[in-house]
Amino acid sequence: MSLLHALARRPTMSVGISILIAFTLMAVFASGLEPYSPVAPSGPLFGAPSSAHWLGTDDAGVDMLSLIIAGSQNSMLVGFAAAIIAVLLGGALGIISGYKGGWSETGVVAVTDFFLVIPALPLMIVLAALFGQSIYQIVLIIGLLSWMSVTYVVRALVHTLRERGFVARARSLGAGDRYIIRHHILPHVAPLLVAQTVLTVAAAVFLEAALAFVGLGDPSRISWGTLIQTAFDRTAVSAGAWWAIVPPGVCIALVVLGCFLTGQAVEEAMNPRLGHAHVSHRSFSLRTPTKDDER
Amino acid sequence: MSKRQRYVLRRAGAAAVIAFVAITFSFVLFRALPGDAVSNIAQSPRMTLEIKEVLRRNFGLDQPLTTQYVLYLGQLAHGNMGRSFQDSRPVTEVVLRAAANTIPMAALGTLIGMVVGTLIGVTAAYRQGSSLDRAITGTSMVLYALPVQWLGLLMIALFAGVLPTSGMSDPYLIDPSFMATFQDRLEHMLLPSTCMALLLFGSFALVVRSSQLEALADDHVLTARAKGYRNRRVVWREAFRSAMLPLVSLSTLTLGFLIAGGILTETVFGWPGVGRLTVQAVSARDYPLLQGIFLVITLSVVFFNFLGDILHAVLDPRVTQ
Numbered sequence: 001m002s003l004l005h006a007l008a009r010r011p012t013m014s015v016g017i018s019i020l021i022a023f024t025l026m027a028v029f030a031s032g033l034e035p036y037s038p039v040a041p042s043g044p045l046f047g048a049p050s051s052a053h054w055l056g057t058d059d060a061g062v063d064m065l066s067l068i069i070a071g072s073q074n075s076m077l078v079g080f081a082a083a084i085i086a087v088l089l090g091g092a093l094g095i096i097s098g099y100k101g102g103w104s105e106t107g108v109v110a111v112t113d114f115f116l117v118i119p120a121l122p123l124m125i126v127l128a129a130l131f132g133q134s135i136y137q138i139v140l141i142i143g144l145l146s147w148m149s150v151t152y153v154v155r156a157l158v159h160t161l162r163e164r165g166f167v168a169r170a171r172s173l174g175a176g177d178r179y180i181i182r183h184h185i186l187p188h189v190a191p192l193l194v195a196q197t198v199l200t201v202a203a204a205v206f207l208e209a210a211l212a213f214v215g216l217g218d219p220s221r222i223s224w225g226t227l228i229q230t231a232f233d234r235t236a237v238s239a240g241a242w243w244a245i246v247p248p249g250v251c252i253a254l255v256v257l258g259c260f261l262t263g264q265a266v267e268e269a270m271n272p273r274l275g276h277a278h279v280s281h282r283s284f285s286l287r288t289p290t291k292d293d294e295r
Numbered sequence: 296m297s298k299r300q301r302y303v304l305r306r307a308g309a310a311a312v313i314a315f316v317a318i319t320f321s322f323v324l325f326r327a328l329p330g331d332a333v334s335n336i337a338q339s340p341r342m343t344l345e346i347k348e349v350l351r352r353n354f355g356l357d358q359p360l361t362t363q364y365v366l367y368l369g370q371l372a373h374g375n376m377g378r379s380f381q382d383s384r385p386v387t388e389v390v391l392r393a394a395a396n397t398i399p400m401a402a403l404g405t406l407i408g409m410v411v412g413t414l415i416g417v418t419a420a421y422r423q424g425s426s427l428d429r430a431i432t433g434t435s436m437v438l439y440a441l442p443v444q445w446l447g448l449l450m451i452a453l454f455a456g457v458l459p460t461s462g463m464s465d466p467y468l469i470d471p472s473f474m475a476t477f478q479d480r481l482e483h484m485l486l487p488s489t490c491m492a493l494l495l496f497g498s499f500a501l502v503v504r505s506s507q508l509e510a511l512a513d514d515h516v517l518t519a520r521a522k523g524y525r526n527r528r529v530v531w532r533e534a535f536r537s538a539m540l541p542l543v544s545l546s547t548l549t550l551g552f553l554i555a556g557g558i559l560t561e562t563v564f565g566w567p568g569v570g571r572l573t574v575q576a577v578s579a580r581d582y583p584l585l586q587g588i589f590l591v592i593t594l595s596v597v598f599f600n601f602l603g604d605i606l607h608a609v610l611d612p613r614v615t616q
Binding site (some may be wrong): 002115126213216225228229238260 | 302313316320321324325436437439440441442443444445448449451452455551552555558560562563573574576577578580582585586588589592593596598600614
């Protein structure tokens, strides 16, 4: 319910979600949508866009539109799979360490800080070069190195939740840790996790394209990243074939923008306090501080 | 010892620990490979067992892992990062030479992106909600969402023929004067630097805008306005000063990535720096070189991170309390 309300109030969110849904559908039904084969030539080399080939053809005469659709499958797969790994791992670490506190929290914070400092892309390049570059390895590498920011924000939130009255009340009524986490912590963390998932999808799509560009894409798969890389490698620029260059980049940018808009809106919509803070920028109210303000 | 000194020491200690862990981490990573370096490079058909043994001994690979680790640390302390598999040149020398090419180009782009992004971000916050603000926020978000390598390709397509799109210098300049060389470098630098600047512009404008908005809502800004100060003074001297903290963090983070930040940009524009070296090391599976690059990049990020902590403490004394 509240989600629908929020949607109605925030046009940017519906734009973001529509973009994501459109590309997800494209990825799911890819094989049915491709007008031609994405691996076999169906037109002239670097053929310009025409009624037969809406986005023209690439250096081998393969239909660009079919390539873009086929590429959406792997780009979105990497994006979502890596994001899910990152959010599950990061969320679990954040909730447990934030809730338990003590040594486990200190330890998790130290490890998180370490991996936040290590530059991500160079480390991913090293790992992909050392351990392999199949799409599953890429998903693992991106996913296992993207959990830190999730842990960072989730832990901070859970840390404050732990001290809240309703948790203390539940505990005094005899609720166990597991019960409290499931019924009192998770509902508060969920919107943050959703927002983090969408933002991580954006980062993962980006990183896949970056890895592909330095030659660490899965050679047997088509993705938007490998399409940009082939356009660069096979001189689409000097051939003047802009149609081989522009579409994959536009798709990545659209998905990333869709993720930004959605993530931002989810965070705002599900966190009424954030809305308050925004209002207080401009209006100066003199309401008496409530108990909530101290927390 | 003052509180501030103690804070600096603590941060320095933390940075040293992170650097040490990163160095160890990289040793473990590159030794975790199936087989060792020799079995990787010794795939030539005439390779005999004896030669392999000699190679192993030369590389120190017949030693136990702990000895290798101590050797590695000792050599690293002397700035020795081993030799490249490709041409057996010392890795340190190769990486430093590439870094010398990267730094001017990346510094120019980073500086322009930082300054312009900050100015535009402050402007957007000042005119919050206006169509100008919306245009700025929209543009910055789109720029932030573009893949670098793709932006670079588009720039090459647009400016091919007008500006040099690849490499660092014109090989056909014969015995050029100092000014001619300088101009040639600058021309080659223009596209890759602009590419980096555009990307940084997006993130700086967004971050500065939101922190400036927060600062503008502070009480001391209201006081300043009530005192009747001019808008310019209120915006810059009152609000911007307190909005600077996140900006400082972002700046030192960006500077830390100066060497690494251009991996994709350098590849697109064929700039012979650390980024392109990384790609070469990857495609040749030149592990010592790759390890050296990774170490240099990581240590520079750790160092600038530390610098950011210190600057933070200088600007905001509350940090050290």
